Amino acid sequence: MAGGRRASDGGAAPGSGPASGGRAAWGGWAILRAAARAPFTARTARELLFCLAGVAVALCVIGALFAAPLGLSVVARLADRRSPVPGVAPGPGNPAGAGLFAFVTGAVICLALALMLAPRTARGLSGAVRRLARRLFGETIAPPPPVHRRGWGPLGWFTAGWRDGPGWRAVAYLLARLPVAILDGYAVFCCIAGPASMTYPLWWRLFRNHPPDVQLDPVLVLTPVGSFRVATYAGTLVAFAAGAAMVLAAPWIARAANAADLALMRGLLGPGRLAQRVRDLEETRARAVDDTATLLRRLERDLHDGAQVRLAALAMNLGRAKEKLAEGGEPADLAAARELVDAAHRSAKHALVELRDLARGIHPPVLDKGLADALATLAANSAVPVRLHADIPVRPTLAIETIAYFCVAELLANAAKHSHANSITIEAAQRSGALRLSVVDDGAGGADPDRGTGLSGLAARVRTVDGRLDVASPPGGPTRITVELPLRA
Amino acid sequence: MRVVIAEDAALMREGLVGLLEDRGHEVCAAVPDADALLAAVATHHPDVAVVDIRMPPTHTDEGLRAALDLRRDHPDTGVLVLSQYIETRYAAQLLAFNAAGVGYLLKDRVADVADFVDALTRVATGGTALDPDVVSQLLGAHQRARGLADLTPREREVLALMAEGRSNTGIAAALTVTGGVVEKHVAGIFNKLGLPQAEGDNRRVLAVLRYLGSPLT
Numbered sequence: 020m021a022g023g024r025r026a027s028d029g030g031a032a033p034g035s036g037p038a039s040g041g042r043a044a045w046g047g048w049a050i051l052r053a054a055a056r057a058p059f060t061a062r063t064a065r066e067l068l069f070c071l072a073g074v075a076v077a078l079c080v081i082g083a084l085f086a087a088p089l090g091l092s093v094v095a096r097l098a099d100r101r102s103p104v105p106g107v108a109p110g111p112g113n114p115a116g117a118g119l120f121a122f123v124t125g126a127v128i129c130l131a132l133a134l135m136l137a138p139r140t141a142r143g144l145s146g147a148v149r150r151l152a153r154r155l156f157g158e159t160i161a162p163p164p165p166v167h168r169r170g171w172g173p174l175g176w177f178t179a180g181w182r183d184g185p186g187w188r189a190v191a192y193l194l195a196r197l198p199v200a201i202l203d204g205y206a207v208f209c210c211i212a213g214p215a216s217m218t219y220p221l222w223w224r225l226f227r228n229h230p231p232d233v234q235l236d237p238v239l240v241l242t243p244v245g246s247f248r249v250a251t252y253a254g255t256l257v258a259f260a261a262g263a264a265m266v267l268a269a270p271w272i273a274r275a276a277n278a279a280d281l282a283l284m285r286g287l288l289g290p291g292r293l294a295q296r297v298r299d300l301e302e303t304r305a306r307a308v309d310d311t312a313t314l315l316r317r318l319e320r321d322l323h324d325g326a327q328v329r330l331a332a333l334a335m336n337l338g339r340a341k342e343k344l345a346e347g348g349e350p351a352d353l354a355a356a357r358e359l360v361d362a363a364h365r366s367a368k369h370a371l372v373e374l375r376d377l378a379r380g381i382h383p384p385v386l387d388k389g390l391a392d393a394l395a396t397l398a399a400n401s402a403v404p405v406r407l408h409a410d411i412p413v414r415p416t417l418a419i420e421t422i423a424y425f426c427v428a429e430l431l432a433n434a435a436k437h438s439h440a441n442s443i444t445i446e447a448a449q450r451s452g453a454l455r456l457s458v459v460d461d462g463a464g465g466a467d468p469d470r471g472t473g474l475s476g477l478a479a480r481v482r483t484v485d486g487r488l489d490v491a492s493p494p495g496g497p498t499r500i501t502v503e504l505p506l507r508a
Numbered sequence: 509m510r511v512v513i514a515e516d517a518a519l520m521r522e523g524l525v526g527l528l529e530d531r532g533h534e535v536c537a538a539v540p541d542a543d544a545l546l547a548a549v550a551t552h553h554p555d556v557a558v559v560d561i562r563m564p565p566t567h568t569d570e571g572l573r574a575a576l577d578l579r580r581d582h583p584d585t586g587v588l589v590l591s592q593y594i595e596t597r598y599a600a601q602l603l604a605f606n607a608a609g610v611g612y613l614l615k616d617r618v619a620d621v622a623d624f625v626d627a628l629t630r631v632a633t634g635g636t637a638l639d640p641d642v643v644s645q646l647l648g649a650h651q652r653a654r655g656l657a658d659l660t661p662r663e664r665e666v667l668a669l670m671a672e673g674r675s676n677t678g679i680a681a682a683l684t685v686t687g688g689v690v691e692k693h694v695a696g697i698f699n700k701l702g703l704p705q706a707e708g709d710n711r712r713v714l715a716v717l718r719y720l721g722s723p724l725t
Contacts, residue, residue, distance in 0.1 A: 323562065324517070327592055327615075332519040334619030339527055342621050366519070 057270040058210075065155040066273035067210055070203040072151055073280060076144060077200030080193045083140070087133055094125030135177050138186025139166070145189040145288055148280075158281055160289045163189070192287035199283065202276035205243045209269035212241050216262025219255040307483040321377055329370035336363040383424060390420045390454075394447060397428055401443065402435040403460070409447040415454050415506045422484060423447075423456055426477055426502050430458040433473055438462025438498060449506070456502040464496035474500075484508040509632050512552060513538040514545035514571065515560040515590070524558060524618070531625055540564070542574035549582055556586035556609075556632035561598065572598050579610070586631035590615050594641045611637035611673075627673070636673035643671040658700045666693040 057063055098121040142163070152158045163185030180186065219238065237248035240258040242265065249258050290298070340359035343352045378384075385393045391409040398405035415423070427445060434440050440462030447456050468474040468490050478488040486504035511528055513535060515521040525535050536552035539545050541563050549557055557578060561571040575587045579602070588611035589602060599612050611631040617639065618624050627637035659667065669679045680690045 320567070323592055324567075328517040328519055331592075331615045331618065332517075332523050334616065335520070335523045335527065335621075338619040338621040339523075339530065342530075 054267060058266050060270075063270040063273065066270065066277050067206060069151060069155050069277050069280075070206045070273045072148065073196070073200050073203035073276065074207060076148060076193070077197055077203070079144060080197065083137075087129070090129045090132075091126055094129055095122055098122035098125060131177065135180040137190050138180050138183040141189035141193050142166075142183075142186050145192055145284075149284065149288055152281060152284060156277075156281070158284070160284055163288070163290070188287045188291075192283055195287065196280055196283055199276055199279045202272060202279070206269050206273035206276055208241075208243060209265040209272060213262045213265030213269060216240055216242075216258045216265065219249070219258040219262070220252070223252050223255045303479075303483040306479050310480065310483075318377070318381070321373075325373040326370045326377070329366045329373065333363045333366035333370065336360070336366065382421070386417075386420055386424055389414060390423055390447065393420070393424050394427060394445060397424070397431060398445060401431050403431075403440050403443050405431070405443045405445060407445045407447075409445075411447055411449055411454070413449060413506060415504065416508055418508045419454060419484060419504050419506060422480060422486070422508075423454060423502065423504055426481065426488075427456060427458060429473065429477055430500055433466070434458065434460040434462060434498070437466070438464070438496070440496075440498075452506060454504045454506060456504070457499060458502075459497055459499045461497050463494075464492045464498050465494045466490055466492035466498050466500070477502075509533045509556065509629060510552065510554040511535050511628070511632075512545065512548045512554045512557045514540070514542065514548075514557065514563065514574070516540045516563045517560075520560070520615070520618075527618070527621060528625070528628075531621075533625075542570040545571075545574050546577060549578055549585055553582070554585055556588060556628060558588050558590060558628070560615075561589055561591040569598070572601065575602065579606070583609070585609070586634065587611070588613065588628055588631045588637065590618070594639060594645060596642070596645045599638065599642045599646065607636050609634045609636075612642055613637060613639045614641060630673055638672050640668065640672060643668045646671070659697060663693050663697050663700070666690060667697050670694070670697075 098118045146162065149160050149162065152160070166179050166183050166186065219240070237250035238255070238258075240247050240249055240261060242261050249255055289295070336359045340356040340363065343356040343359065383393060383396075385396045389411070391411050394407055394409055398407045414420070431443065431445075434443050438460050440460035443458060443460045445456070445458050447454070449455070466474060468478060468488075474488070474490060481488045481502055481504065484504060485508075486502065488503075489501045490498075492498035492500075509528075511533055513521060513524050513528075515524060515538070518540075521538050521540065525538050528535050536554050537544075537548035539548055545557065545559060548554075557575075559571045559575045559578075561569055563570040563574075571589065571591075575589050578585055578587050583606075586609035587602075589598070590613055591598070592615055594612075594614060602610050602612055609631055611627055613624070613627060617627070630637050665683065666679055669682055674682065676687055676690045676694065680687045683690070
């Protein structure tokens with residue numbers, strides 16, 4: 020799961036400062052301050068370290084790319100040496116065919132070796148990059164499954180390398196990140212050449228012990244966009260300005276490069292989208308199965324301890340009453356029988372209530388008339404006053420309606436129980452093929468899905484149909500909980 | 509008859525107490541869980557204990573385990589187990605040890621007060637009381653395995669009633685036939701099952717139950 024996003028400490032990125040429209044001037048100042056501070060943050064150090072590693076990796080890749088033709092040329096030379104008379108046209112006395120054969124064989128072996136080694140090497144190299152990203156940015160990308168080996172012996176080893184999908188994806192990653200490495204290089208260059216250029220005026224002053232009329236050799240100033248020469252003190256000030264610009268720019272170049280690199284990593288090194296989907300589905304399916312089992316167990320328990328007991332007691336009391344009436348018409352027995360029938364009557368009514376509640380818990384009959392009506396019933400029965408805006412033109416499937424209903428029911432119950440809210444607003448709307456429910460209360464806030472099982476249980480249930488549940492509940496309120504569900508599960 | 513009752517639902521517990529006291533039996537103790545049951549039996553040494561299978565804390569088979577403990581530690585006390593469901597395995601466990609003084613009934617049977625008190629009395633005096641559901645399940649489970657298929661439908665009926673713990677007279681009354689006919693059927697059953705004829709109702713029932721119960725244990 021590519022859950023962990025990069026940690027964002029140190030200098031705030033532009034735009035992440037206070038960005039309210041009325042305080043534009045303040046916002047601009049904050050951006051300036053952040054920009055000035057950026058080169059000296061720990062985060063920039065980490066970004067630059069990652070860039071440096073990126074350059075090293077790129078050099079390795081380029082080296083490997085050159086190594087392949089080099090190998091071929093070595094093979095060619097060896098093959099050439101094997102032909103008896105070099106440079107002489109092939110004839111009966113000069114079996115150049117042998118040389119050609121040796122060359123082709125060597126080339127094939129070289130190619131095979133490359134095909135076999137490339138995915139494995141790429142796995143190792145990209146694994147190192149992945150580990151570094153985790154250490155520096157907290158970016159967790161699930162490692163690929165180990166090489167799946169079919170067959171035996173060297174052939175099996177070879178085919179395993181050749182058919183190694185994740186390995187080839189790692190190769191693709193290493194090649195795709197070569198352009199990114201140019202940015203990496205710029206960032207590293209800026210943070211070396213920038214400070215160096217900024218020292219020019221100092222050197223100029225220190226070594227200004229030349230006779231007045233002597234023309235000094237111009238000094239070279241390097242920048243990422245070209246180089247220029249300065250020959251005067253004023254010129255060195257320009258060099259200083261260029262250096263300062265480089266130092267200020269370096270963090271942002273590094274960030275851009277690393278952002279691109281991490282995006283490539285997520286795309287090519289992480290589990291593929293299908294694998295991720297399979298993992299999600301497995302998780303939610305297990306959850307759904309568990310939920311069902313738990314629900315059935317709870318139903319059985321409720322029936323056993325509730326209605327069944329009442330009905331058994333009722334039958335027993337009626338049986339006893341029957342006996343009393345059968346024994347004879349003594350007044351004392353009649354009174355006892357009446358008492359027993361009375362108890363049985365009470366038991367029957369209780370059993371009815373319990374069965375009705377249970378049945379409603381399984382499937383609320385009001386849902387048959389649509390989610391909007393069901394929500395209106397919920398709102399009317401809520402302990403806290405509820406305002407409801409429901410606009411559901413297309414009916415979702417029954418499963419979705421049921422989940423939506425129970426979500427809102429539980430959220431209302433939560434709000435009534437924990438938030439001390441005075442009013443609750445429920446909104447239900449359809450937007451771009453999804454059902455969007457929000458429950459907002461003006462209570463104390465501080466609802467945390469990680470604490471307590473209520474909200475996380477709801478979120479899990481919503482996830483089984485690819486929906487999502489978002490909680491915004493700052494301490495002091497208000498609490499807004501949004502549930503988004505597809506129209507059909 | 510002196511009785512101890514263990515049942516966690518107060519409604520049922522009080523009903524059972526009232527029912528037995530109406531009939532002039534002495535209820536020494538009515539408790540809501542298994543530990544209290546064991547303690548009460550140790551204190552009062554009743555003739556019989558009525559035990560609900562599902563009791564706190566786990567609401568699974570506390571009552572059954574307590575019943576098995578009672579069978580081992582207090583063989584003189586009959587144990588009548590009550591349950592909302594019939595589990596063949598539980599029946600087999602109860603019968604494995606000894607079928608004397610054991611009962612296993614659905615809670616529904618309590619509604620027929622006379623029959624229930626009858627069954628309880630049977631258990632208290634060392635007899636057996638099995639729910640017709642238990643018997644039919646046990647018979648069903650072994651029909652194929654043990655050649656019960658050889659029995660005629662009538663003989664199977666007689667065997668079922670026998671397994672419930674009824675005497676020949678009781679069986680005759682239930683089937684509205686004469687005692688002689690029942691005896692003939694019983695003899696036929698023992699013949700077909702290859703069981704040696706023994707004396708007395710109880711030993712006969714024991715033989716049948718052991719035959720039914722043994723492969724399950």
